[in-house]
Amino acid sequence: MKKTIKNFAVVALMFGTLVSYANNKTNTTETTVGKNTVKVEFKNVKEGHILNIKNDNGEVVYKKEVKKSGTFSKIFNLSALENGNYSAELVKDFEIEIKNFEVKNGLVTFFDSNSEKIFKPVIRSEGNLIYVSKIEFNDKPLEVDIYYNDEIVLSETLKGNGNEILKRAYKLSDSKSGDYTIVINSNSRYYTKRFRK
Numbered sequence: 001m002k003k004t005i006k007n008f009a010v011v012a013l014m015f016g017t018l019v020s021y022a023n024n025k026t027n028t029t030e031t032t033v034g035k036n037t038v039k040v041e042f043k044n045v046k047e048g049h050i051l052n053i054k055n056d057n058g059e060v061v062y063k064k065e066v067k068k069s070g071t072f073s074k075i076f077n078l079s080a081l082e083n084g085n086y087s088a089e090l091v092k093d094f095e096i097e098i099k100n101f102e103v104k105n106g107l108v109t110f111f112d113s114n115s116e117k118i119f120k121p122v123i124r125s126e127g128n129l130i131y132v133s134k135i136e137f138n139d140k141p142l143e144v145d146i147y148y149n150d151e152i153v154l155s156e157t158l159k160g161n162g163n164e165i166l167k168r169a170y171k172l173s174d175s176k177s178g179d180y181t182i183v184i185n186s187n188s189r190y191y192t193k194r195f196r197k
Helices: 002-023
Strands: 028-034 037-045 050-055 060-065 070-077 084-091 095-104 107-110 116-119 122-126 129-136 142-148 151-158 164-171 179-186 189-196
Touching (some): 122 179
Antiparallel strands (some): 095 116, 122 129, 179 189
16 A cells, blocks of 8 residues: 555646646656656756655655656556645755645546745854854745754744845854754754754
8 A cells, every 4th residue: 555655646646747847948748658657858957856646634645865866767556545635745955845636436636726835944153153044035934953962052033024135144152062952943844954063
């Protein structure tokens, strides 16, 4: 059963990714080959991108790392996916493209009005400084927590007015060497980076 869900979740995810790329004027095509069968082809996939399918409860039912950059082309059978609502996500270097769809009796219907793009925060450390930035078009807060040796040393919420870049620089104590963890909550998603100073 798990293998069936995994194999058919790939179909929906790839199709969702295809539609997302098409909206961004990327060279992509989708062709119906037979009943419940779709050929998906899209360009500009990069090695390291993550393909996810989530069910209506937010549980990941399929996850795969893209192993080869370039063009992807495959024929998928959609008939085994259970009826319900899903989201197809392409997790890229600095953004996540999300396409919501419904599966009903093997038929996949994408909801163009519910597609979205989320920009991931960028976290980098340089000496005693930590830089955090994120493009935010939806006026969503950015919650930043910094831990030193598993104890929280800073908690802050950054807010914008939409259509801007949220950014902040944090100076770490010169006297505190050890393990640091930065946890960012944005759009109900968590991003974590660990480093040693």
